Amino acid sequence: MLTKEYIKELKNRGNGDIGQLINKYQDSASLTFILENLGQLPKDFDGSFLQNLLTHKNANVRLWAVKTIGKLVKEDYLPVLKNIATIDVDTNVRREAVSSIGRMRTINGQSVLTEILQDNDPKIVCQAIRGLLVFKGNSKIDDNLKSLVNHENEMVRTVIYKEYFAKLKDKNGQPHTESYDYLKNVVVNADTIETMKLLKDESIHLTFTSPPYYNARDYSIYPSYKAYLEFLADVFKEVHRITKEGRFLIVNTSPIIIPRISRAHSSKRYPIPFDIHPYLMEMGWEFIDDIVWMKPEASVKNRIGGFQQHRKPLGYKPNSITEYLMVYRKSTEKLLDWNMRQYDWQTVQDSKVPEGYESTNVWKIDPCFDKVHSAVFPVELCKRVIQYYSYKGDLVFDPFGGSGTMGKTAKSLNRYFFLTEKDENYFEYMKSKKTKEMFDTHETKFLTLKEFKTTIK
Numbered sequence: 001m002l003t004k005e006y007i008k009e010l011k012n013r014g015n016g017d018i019g020q021l022i023n024k025y026q027d028s029a030s031l032t033f034i035l036e037n038l039g040q041l042p043k044d045f046d047g048s049f050l051q052n053l054l055t056h057k058n059a060n061v062r063l064w065a066v067k068t069i070g071k072l073v074k075e076d077y078l079p080v081l082k083n084i085a086t087i088d089v090d091t092n093v094r095r096e097a098v099s100s101i102g103r104m105r106t107i108n109g110q111s112v113l114t115e116i117l118q119d120n121d122p123k124i125v126c127q128a129i130r131g132l133l134v135f136k137g138n139s140k141i142d143d144n145l146k147s148l149v150n151h152e153n154e155m156v157r158t159v160i161y162k163e164y165f166a167k168l169k170d171k172n173g174q175p176h177t178e179s180y181d182y183l184k185n186v187v188v189n190a191d192t193i194e195t196m197k198l199l200k201d202e203s204i205h206l207t208f209t210s211p212p213y214y215n216a217r218d219y220s221i222y223p224s225y226k227a228y229l230e231f232l233a234d235v236f237k238e239v240h241r242i243t244k245e246g247r248f249l250i251v252n253t254s255p256i257i258i259p260r261i262s263r264a265h266s267s268k269r270y271p272i273p274f275d276i277h278p279y280l281m282e283m284g285w286e287f288i289d290d291i292v293w294m295k296p297e298a299s300v301k302n303r304i305g306g307f308q309q310h311r312k313p314l315g316y317k318p319n320s321i322t323e324y325l326m327v328y329r330k331s332t333e334k335l336l337d338w339n340m341r342q343y344d345w346q347t348v349q350d351s352k353v354p355e356g357y358e359s360t361n362v363w364k365i366d367p368c369f370d371k372v373h374s375a376v377f378p379v380e381l382c383k384r385v386i387q388y389y390s391y392k393g394d395l396v397f398d399p400f401g402g403s404g405t406m407g408k409t410a411k412s413l414n415r416y417f418f419l420t421e422k423d424e425n426y427f428e429y430m431k432s433k434k435t436k437e438m439f440d441t442h443e444t445k446f447l448t449l450k451e452f453k454t455t456i457k
């Protein structure tokens, strides 16, 4: 019977016994099992049977054959591996062949890997880059790799940028975990872009916001949908500039309806989250996740009523019970680990997300209604975002402060907040709710733009 122990015993005999065993089994599962369980190979291992398997019809068998050849680290196999890396129909097999060439770390291997840089599959190119980076410092290799910084594929560009062009930048000379006192627990009654322009680069840790819903509510009016999207793009460009390296932006929006002007016309749907997304990608936000905020059906406007009566296809209008929380990260070559490592042990312990956290991207949360503001965040929504995407002591920002839910929640979770809100009534409303339960050293300040300017150091 075919067992791991038996395979091990034959392998160590080193006289071609594994080759004979392979000949006995032709089915893909057994062949894969044998190859998978070969483990480390003895120096004198006879791998002559492997070449036949490189043309096996099953991709998994070919993959393991290539892997096993790779373990032999013999330059004689270079032409075979080059051939597989170029012509196999399966990307994983090709990638494994490139990886095996890389592991040889030889001059001839270098030139094959350099040729493979021209491949049109970015995954193969990245694997070749990986093999060549072992020789980083060799000017010829460096020149070849550097030229890929303008490669058409974004993953290739990012790897090369990180390896050769990223400078250690600390734009405002402030440690990553800190923020300016003049931004802590401050609400400014002004246009958000005008206010953000006063802030230094990399001033805040997290932004969570719900922008105006185009012209669906009357607190802001835009001449056209395009003008609206461009306004949001300007806002998020500034947010990008003032966000610390590798930190997050979470945008809460949903498709909206602008009602019809008469029965002779139809209402119009605007898919805001999908339309703003390309702008965000373009300006240097990296897409991380889409979270769906799901509300009870009874809490949303009934659209299905007409359909319930007539049941005519095409007239189906489901009740919209979801909104999106689109999660983005300020693009950086640094891994998330880098961000996490900036915090001291105690802060990491104190910021750990408590049990009961949501494990899916569908968050079932009741909406919240407010007597003054028509579109407030539920506290639970803010709470999750703040707990999952910031550390204690961080500065969180909401450019469209509204009734201040984000600020209130941030404060209760031992974070600082900075809010901007253009509308004087909403600003006054926030002011009327002022409490100072926490952060006594940073009691909330409500400022006009002029007053805010005087506080900036």
Ligand SMILES: C[S@@+](CC[C@H](N)C(=O)[O-])C[C@H]1O[C@@H](n2cnc3c(N)ncnc32)[C@H](O)[C@@H]1O
Residues within 6 Å of the ligand: 190, 191, 192, 193, 209, 210, 211, 212, 213, 219, 220, 373, 375, 376, 377, 378, 399, 400, 401, 402, 403, 404, 405, 406, 420, 421, 422, 423, 426
């Ligand atoms: C959807 S509401 C945000 C509500 C908020 N999330 C809450 O929990 O109360 C959008 C807010 O953005 C404000 N706003 C609109 N344009 C603005 C601008 N250019 N600068 C600052 N605030 C603005 C509106 O007055 C409105 O209060």
